[in-house]
Amino acid sequence: ETGVTQTPRHLVMGMTNKKSLKCEQHLGHNAMYWYKQSAKKPLELMFVYNFKEQTENNSVPSRFSPECPNSSHLFLHLHTLQPEDSALYLCASSQDALVGTSGTETQYFGPGTRLLVL
Amino acid sequence: AQKVTQAQTEISVVEKEDVTLDCVYETRDTTYYLFWYKQPPSGELVFLIRRNSFDEQNEISGRYSWNFQKSTSSFNFTITASQVVDSAVYFCALSEVTGNTPLVFGKGTRLSVIA
Numbered sequence: 544e545t546g547v548t549q550t551p552r553h554l555v556m557g558m559t560n561k562k563s564l565k566c567e568q569h570l571g572h573n574a575m576y577w578y579k580q581s582a583k584k585p586l587e588l589m590f591v592y593n594f595k596e597q598t599e600n601n602s603v604p605s606r607f608s609p610e611c612p613n614s615s616h617l618f619l620h621l622h623t624l625q626p627e628d629s630a631l632y633l634c635a636s637s638q639d640a641l642v643g644t645s646g647t648e649t650q651y652f653g654p655g656t657r658l659l660v661l
Numbered sequence: 662a663q664k665v666t667q668a669q670t671e672i673s674v675v676e677k678e679d680v681t682l683d684c685v686y687e688t689r690d691t692t693y694y695l696f697w698y699k700q701p702p703s704g705e706l707v708f709l710i711r712r713n714s715f716d717e718q719n720e721i722s723g724r725y726s727w728n729f730q731k732s733t734s735s736f737n738f739t740i741t742a743s744q745v746v747d748s749a750v751y752f753c754a755l756s757e758v759t760g761n762t763p764l765v766f767g768k769g770t771r772l773s774v775i776a
Contacts, residue, residue, distance in 0.1 A: 585665075586752070586766040599763060631704055647694050647756045650764065652706035 546570045547653035549634050555659045556624065564619040564656045566634030574640030575617040576650060577609060580631040592617060593640040624660045631655045663688045665755050667767035674743050675775050682738045682770045684753030690714075692758040695736045697727065700769070701749040712736065743774045 547568045556562050568575060577589040591599035592611040606628075608620040617634055633655045637648035664687040674680045686695065697709040710720065710727055720727045724741045740747055750769045756762070 583768075585768050588763045591763065601763070633704075633706065635706075647758055649696070649708055649711050651708060652698075655704040657704070 546651050547634060547636055549632075549653035549656050551656055552654060553657050553659075555661065556621070557661055558624060558626075560624075561620070561622040563621065564632055564634075564658075566617040566619075566653055568615055568617075568634075568636035568651070568653075570636055570651060572636040572638050572651075573614050574637045574648070575611060575614070576635040576637075576640070577617065577619050578633040578635065578652075580633055580655070582630075586633070589619075591640050598640055621658075624658075626660050629658055629660045631657050663690070663693075663755050663757055663762055663765050665753050665765055665767035667751075667753055667770050669770045670768070671771045671773070673773045673775060676745060677742050679739060679741050680743050680772065680774075682740075682751050682753075682772065684736045684738065684767060686734050686736065686753070686755045688734075688755060688757055690757035690759050694756045694758070695729070696754040696756070696764070697736075697738050698752045698754065698766075699749045700752065706752065709738075740772075743772075745774050745776050748772060748774045 550565045574593045576591050579587045579589055588601050589603045590609045595611050606623050610618040634653040635650040637650045666685045693714045695712045698706040699709055700706050717729050726739045728737045750771045752766050752769045754764050754766045756764045
């Protein structure tokens with residue numbers, strides 16, 4: 544099943560670099576999500592987009608900047624990251640994500656980008 | 662606030678044994694959804710099941726079965742006759758319908774099935 548793809552799969556960057564993570568879904572869904580998974584911590588929701596509009600920003604630092612040009616593509620632009628930002632970044636999609644009920648639809652996840660910030 | 666507790670951090674079993682992964686949740690909402698996901702070493706979370714709070718029937722899908730008990734706020738997952746390919750981290754998650762909150766995951770249970 545390659546419904547949700549993410550590139551790159553692995554990324555190493557310095558604290559002064561700028562990079563972007565890409566996610567693409569082939570499921571015809573209208574909602575897309577970014578999650579962060581750190582070691583020994585629960586998955587943390589970062590952003591939610593529904594029909595290209597951001598519906599949730601879970602108090603994420605501004606060094607993470609999402610972009611959703613259409614319902615099939617989602618980017619996460621990274622700049623001046625810190626070592627504690629090293630984690631697995633997972634993208635997901637669902638049929639919809641109505642405001643206030645974004646978690647009730649089944650979300651389908653990509654394989655993630657494993658990020659290491661040096 | 663909603664919360665999901667997976668008390669078992671790691672479990673090891675020998676192949677062909679049955680294993681149950683526990684999930685206890687907290688919510689003030691009367692309408693909610695519960696999920697289980699599997700995360701193999703490749704990293705991708707694989708959807709296993711979605712259950713709404715009004716459906717307390719237990720579900721079986723092949724070697725997988727789920728026991729939903731509202732009285733104890735639990736949604737446990739059993740793998741029968743475990744196989745090495747079942748080795749993964751399993752996450753339970755909860756979403757409230759009227760609570761205006763996103764999906765909340767437990768910390769996961771790492772299952773190792775030894776041949």
